[in-house]
Amino acid sequence: MASETAAKRQKSSKDVPYNLVYWPGIPGRGEHIRLALEEANAEYRDTAFTEGGMDEVLAFVNGEVPDDAINPPPCAPPILKHGDLTISQTPNILQYLGVRLGLVPSLEEDPDALYRVNALALTALDGLSNEPHDCHHPIATGLYYEDQKDESKRKSEDYVKNRLPKFMSYFERVLGSKASGEGPWLHAGVLTYADLVLFQCLDGLKFMFPKALSKLEREGKHTKVFALHKAVAERPNIKAYLESPRRQKYSGGIYRYYEELDIEP
Amino acid sequence: MASETAAKRQKSSKDVPYNLVYWPGIPGRGEHIRLALEEANAEYRDTAFTEGGMDEVLAFVNGEVPDDAINPPPCAPPILKHGDLTISQTPNILQYLGVRLGLVPSLEEDPDALYRVNALALTALDGLSNEPHDCHHPIATGLYYEDQKDESKRKSEDYVKNRLPKFMSYFERVLGSKASGEGPWLHAGVLTYADLVLFQCLDGLKFMFPKALSKLEREGKHTKVFALHKAVAERPNIKAYLESPRRQKYSGGIYRYYEELDIEP
Numbered sequence: 001m002a003s004e005t006a007a008k009r010q011k012s013s014k015d016v017p018y019n020l021v022y023w024p025g026i027p028g029r030g031e032h033i034r035l036a037l038e039e040a041n042a043e044y045r046d047t048a049f050t051e052g053g054m055d056e057v058l059a060f061v062n063g064e065v066p067d068d069a070i071n072p073p074p075c076a077p078p079i080l081k082h083g084d085l086t087i088s089q090t091p092n093i094l095q096y097l098g099v100r101l102g103l104v105p106s107l108e109e110d111p112d113a114l115y116r117v118n119a120l121a122l123t124a125l126d127g128l129s130n131e132p133h134d135c136h137h138p139i140a141t142g143l144y145y146e147d148q149k150d151e152s153k154r155k156s157e158d159y160v161k162n163r164l165p166k167f168m169s170y171f172e173r174v175l176g177s178k179a180s181g182e183g184p185w186l187h188a189g190v191l192t193y194a195d196l197v198l199f200q201c202l203d204g205l206k207f208m209f210p211k212a213l214s215k216l217e218r219e220g221k222h223t224k225v226f227a228l229h230k231a232v233a234e235r236p237n238i239k240a241y242l243e244s245p246r247r248q249k250y251s252g253g254i255y256r257y258y259e260e261l262d263i264e265p
Numbered sequence: 266m267a268s269e270t271a272a273k274r275q276k277s278s279k280d281v282p283y284n285l286v287y288w289p290g291i292p293g294r295g296e297h298i299r300l301a302l303e304e305a306n307a308e309y310r311d312t313a314f315t316e317g318g319m320d321e322v323l324a325f326v327n328g329e330v331p332d333d334a335i336n337p338p339p340c341a342p343p344i345l346k347h348g349d350l351t352i353s354q355t356p357n358i359l360q361y362l363g364v365r366l367g368l369v370p371s372l373e374e375d376p377d378a379l380y381r382v383n384a385l386a387l388t389a390l391d392g393l394s395n396e397p398h399d400c401h402h403p404i405a406t407g408l409y410y411e412d413q414k415d416e417s418k419r420k421s422e423d424y425v426k427n428r429l430p431k432f433m434s435y436f437e438r439v440l441g442s443k444a445s446g447e448g449p450w451l452h453a454g455v456l457t458y459a460d461l462v463l464f465q466c467l468d469g470l471k472f473m474f475p476k477a478l479s480k481l482e483r484e485g486k487h488t489k490v491f492a493l494h495k496a497v498a499e500r501p502n503i504k505a506y507l508e509s510p511r512r513q514k515y516s517g518g519i520y521r522y523y524e525e526l527d528i529e530p
Contacts, residue, residue: 088388092384123353163407177338
């Protein structure tokens, strides 16, 4: 592949809108991508609000999208198409967007900041998104919740009592660390995509486990984490987005409300 | 932070050995990092083989490592220290090393290759490392396997029958795609860290679910995935590593052998 071709592709990639391919009807993992795009006021198309959007998602999921000379086939949504680039995996898409949309610290001054921010986003996604998902699907993603209710209850109890406080305390510690810098953000005193991820995780957890989150907020041991949630919600572009019809309601995605899983901590 | 300082830090980072902080006694998630370092013949120190290594891991896990002005505190091992950089999260460390150790395609020609490789590594880790781990710990990582045996059996059955073939077929498809290029590798015709990750996943799965993996190999539907495993094992530096005492035996980590979980597919 000639450098000239790559340079052309880079240019073309920057001149066209972003395309998010994700399941219509749920915020899900796609919501992390939307928040980055919305905060940066980027132009994007979203299969959640596009005619035939579901067909586009299904074509990828069913392996019906024609083979591509540049991009490996993606395994699952969210998928980002940008020019002739097609990539998948939430933290990966966020990293790509973070660099382009100014949602990482200046990499000219400190190239390694990319890896510091990425670790924070990966940890939030692991402990505050993937684990909550597994609370209602501990046995098999291919089975209904109703077919794994007892196991879900058991896992949720452990999550609310052990895992959730562990990760909340971890992020409180990060926010109080020297490397977080001034202000409400996780790293280097600037808003990064890791902050948006943590916001979305906390927001979803408040919906899924209201009793536990209320108690954590009342106890006052994680004030910095809750302050970050508030600070993100007050960003002008995020505020406008959250009030818009583009912000979908929680339903059958990652964060679900089941009364019996809303454990008293 | 001045650019000069950052430039100095970059330089110092490149002149010192890598330090892997990971639990002694198991290959675990640290093994992905070791394979990248070994393939590249990089100089590194490993807490698995260092006096006081366990104490070093525990100091991080228990939050006893003094606060750092540059790096957020890491949440969990594996942790990589390199000069004054400290980062965590397996796919994040791999990306950092991949760029430095020549385990990604040329980013000068195609900067986006980083995201293509990263998506493949993340997908392998999700489906072929994290999910197998959850097969023996579906309810709580803090409980013993013995306290979640029934649920483990149920999850392993689903994994072996549904999830494992799904991910194997996905990677077979990637290996047969145009974007994989010539030769046995996943992307662009060159060995990347994603190939090393897929090798390690398959290697662990052969240990954990020998019946299922034997059947998949006999069936001949995933010949490219099995050929990749063989091709990585034959790389001179990897071969020497696998035969060395540095390659730890599978035991109580991600990939565990329990006869009752070795499901007949």
